[in-house]
Amino acid sequence: MKRRDLNHRINWKDAWNQKYTGQFEPDADYFAYVILREWGRLVSVRYFDYTFARDLEGQIRNVAGFIGRFTEVDEAVKEKISEYLLKESEDGIFREKNRAAVMWWAPDK
Numbered sequence: 680m681k682r683r684d685l686n687h688r689i690n691w692k693d694a695w696n697q698k699y700t701g702q703f704e705p706d707a708d709y710f711a712y713v714i715l716r717e718w719g720r721l722v723s724v725r726y727f728d729y730t731f732a733r734d735l736e737g738q739i740r741n742v743a744g745f746i747g748r749f750t751e752v753d754e755a756v757k758e759k760i761s762e763y764l765l766k767e768s769e770d771g772i773f774r775e776k777n778r779a780a781v782m783w784w785a786p787d788k
Contacts, residue, residue: 720784738773
């Protein structure tokens with residue numbers, strides 16, 4: 680599960696008692712590219728896929744920490760996160776597949 684997808688998997692209004700207003704959107708990856716291009720940098724971009732695994736408690740803390748940037752995470756919210764992640768984990772291990780972007784450019788001479 681990508682963190683931004685949490686809203687689609689857990690009903691935002693039920694879990695956080697507020698309307699979803701795009702708290703996890705848009706992805707910030709392209710902002711760095713646009714800024715660098717505006718600065719005149721010819722940016723090279725490559726993507727790679729990776730997977731990481733966390734124990735269930737670690738993933739609950741991770742998701743709660745991320746969501747805590749946008750709204751209060753009380754015990755009820757933590758429980759909803761836990762319920763969802765429990766369904767998504769396998770033998771108490773949560774695996775997440777991701778894709779990362781790497782950007783580089785030639786320095787000014």
